[in-house]
Amino acid sequence: MPNSQFSLHDRVALVTGASRGIGWAIAEALSGAGAHVLLASRDQAALEARAETLRANGRTADAVAFDASQESTIAEGLKRAYAVREKIDILVNNAGVGMRRAYTETTDEDFTTVVDTNLRGPFHLVRAVAAHMAETGGGAIINVASALSILGRSKAVLYTASKHGLAGMTKGLACELAPHNIRVNAICPGYVETEMMVQQRQDKAFHDAVLTRTPLGRWAKPAEMGGAAVFLASDAASYVTGHLLCVDGGLTVSV
Ligand SMILES: NC(=O)c1ccc[n+]([C@@H]2O[C@H](COP(=O)([O-])OP(=O)(O)OC[C@H]3O[C@@H](n4cnc5c(N)ncnc54)[C@H](OP(=O)(O)O)[C@@H]3O)[C@@H](O)[C@H]2O)c1
Numbered sequence: 001m002p003n004s005q006f007s008l009h010d011r012v013a014l015v016t017g018a019s020r021g022i023g024w025a026i027a028e029a030l031s032g033a034g035a036h037v038l039l040a041s042r043d044q045a046a047l048e049a050r051a052e053t054l055r056a057n058g059r060t061a062d063a064v065a066f067d068a069s070q071e072s073t074i075a076e077g078l079k080r081a082y083a084v085r086e087k088i089d090i091l092v093n094n095a096g097v098g099m100r101r102a103y104t105e106t107t108d109e110d111f112t113t114v115v116d117t118n119l120r121g122p123f124h125l126v127r128a129v130a131a132h133m134a135e136t137g138g139g140a141i142i143n144v145a146s147a148l149s150i151l152g153r154s155k156a157v158l159y160t161a162s163k164h165g166l167a168g169m170t171k172g173l174a175c176e177l178a179p180h181n182i183r184v185n186a187i188c189p190g191y192v193e194t195e196m197m198v199q200q201r202q203d204k205a206f207h208d209a210v211l212t213r214t215p216l217g218r219w220a221k222p223a224e225m226g227g228a229a230v231f232l233a234s235d236a237a238s239y240v241t242g243h244l245l246c247v248d249g250g251l252t253v254s255v
Contacts, residue, residue, distance in 0.1 A: 005234060005235045005236040006033055006230055006234045006235075006236050007033060007034050007234065007235075008030055008033040008034045008090070008230065008233060008234055009034035009035075011034070011035045011036070011089040011233070012035065012036045012037075012038065012087055012088050013027070013030045013031075013035040013036070013037050013038065013088070013089065013090035013091075013092065013233065014037075014038040014040060014064075014081055014088045014090070014091050014092065014129070015027040015037060015038070015039060015040060015092040015094060016041065016092065016093055016095035016121075016125070017040070017041055017068070017095030017096060017144075018037070018039035018040055018041055018047065018050060019039070019041035019042075019043050019046040019047055019050065020041075020194070020195055021192070021194035021196060021222055022094055022144060022189060022192060022194060022222050023041070023092070023095065023144075024039075024050060024222070025221075025222035025224075025225055025226050026142075026144075026226055026229040027050070027054075027061075027092075028054070028223070029225075029226025029227065029229055029230050030090065030092075030226075030229060030230060031054050031059045031061060032059075032226075032230075033230045033233075033234065035089075035090060035233070036060045036061065036085060037059075037061045037062075038062050038063075038084065038085060038088070039051055039061060039062070039063050039064065040066060040068065040077065040081075040095070041065060041068075041095065042065055042066070042068075043065060044063060047063030047064070047065055048063045051063045062085070064077055064080050064084065065077070066078075068093075068095040068117070068121040069095075069113075069116040069117040069120065070116065070121070070124075071120075071124045074121065074125055075124075075128065078125075078128050078129065082132070087132065087133075087136045088129050088133065089133070089136070089140065090139060090140050090141075090142070090233045091125060091126065091133075091140075091141045092141075092142045092144065092229060093121070093122035093125055093141070093142070093143045093144060093166075095117060095121065096117055096118045096144065096196075097113060097114055097117045097118065097196075098196045098197075099113075099114050099156065099158050099159045100155050100199075100200070101155060101158070102154070102155050103157040103158070106157065106158050110158060111158060114158050114162050115158075115162055118162035118163065118165075118166060119162050119165045119166060119169070122143055122166060122169065126141060126169075126173060126184075129141075130173075130177055130180070130182055133180065133182050134180035134181075137181060138180060138181025138182050138183075139182050139183075140182070140183050140184075140185075140232060140233045140237070141173065141177075141182060141183070141184040141185070142184075142185055142186065142187060142229055142232050143167075143169070143184070143185070143187075144186070144187050144225075145163050145166045145167050145170065145186040145187065145244060146159075146160075146163040146188055147188055147189065147190045147191075147246065147248045147252050148160040148164075149163040149164055149166060149167035149186065149188050149244060150188060150244070150246070150252050151251075151252060166186065167186055167188075167244055170184055170185065170186040170242065170244065171242045174241040174242030174243075178241060183232075183237065183240065183241040184241055184242065185232045185237070185240060185242065185243045185245060186243070186244045186245065187225060187228050187229060187232070187245050187247055188244050188247065188248060188252070189220065189225055189247050189248060190214060190220060190246070190247070190248025190249050190251040190252075191210045191214065191219050191220065191248075191249075192219060192220045192221070192222055192224075192225065193219045193220065193221060193222065194222055197219075201219070213251060213254070214248070214250060214251050214254075215249060215250030215251070215253075215254050216249030216250055218249065220247065220248075220249060224247065225247055228247045231245075232245065
């Protein structure tokens with residue numbers, strides 16, 4: 001679709017957490033819209049296999065493994081990413097960890113892991129990548145937040161706090177980066193069938209509650225997050241910034 005306003009032809013997209021789940025689905029969708037994708041996670045072998053899948057379909061992709069929760073590993077990973085491609089036009093901060101635990105049972109180690117991965121990492125990635133984007137004329141940043149960026153639930157206090165933080169970061173960055181022609185938006189998924197949710201899907205009470213609570217009456221497939229990412233990354237969203245786009249089957253609008 002080279003002439004479509006949804007085309008990502010000639011754009012380079014870095015997607016964190018692209019080894020599986022939502023990140024891989026978003027990477028596939030961006031690639032399908034014409035972007036060269038840089039696949040990131042901690043697992044180089046898994047990323048190589050994913051990149052090969054895209055190449056086998058006539059697309060271009062590279063694997064760049066790094067831990068997206070630490071400033072030093074992010075800096076080192078980005079060095080390799082910029083060695084492969086000179087620019088990054090689209091950054092998708094998708095890498096994240098879940099945490100289902102009563103707040104009274106949440107440890108300081110949990111706090112560090114969740115905040116480092118879901119909040120600190122995206123902050124450092126944006127700080128490093130946005131500076132380059134500004135030099136190359138702008139870009140699009142997409143944070144993968146959550147329905148729990150808007151709602152709360154018990155036994156997910158730490159995760160909810162991190163995702164509310166990511167939503168706030170999205171809005172603040174949208175304001176601060178707009179003068180550099182960098183748009184910053186978030187996708188807020190509802191319940192998605194990924195590895196992160198295996199335990200919850202096997203828990204009948206939880207699974208049934210998802211079906212009842214979600215107006216569309218089912219879990220999302222990871223691929224259903226792809227269209228929102230293509231839209232937010234593309235010129236079709238040229239006047240959209242600071243937005244939280246819920247892709248949640250109606251979860252956050254129903255009581
Ligand atoms: N599934 C849902 O229902 C749901 C709902 C709302 C929001 N979300 C959000 O969507 C995002 C993706 O979740 P998912 O469900 O696809 O989870 P997933 O299947 O568990 O995948 C998580 C991805 O993040 C990567 N990752 C985790 N920690 C990392 C780190 N320190 N450095 C680099 N990569 C790291 C993992 O890669 P490696 O293990 O290969 O490093 C993996 O690719 C997360 O931010 C999550 O909070 C998910």
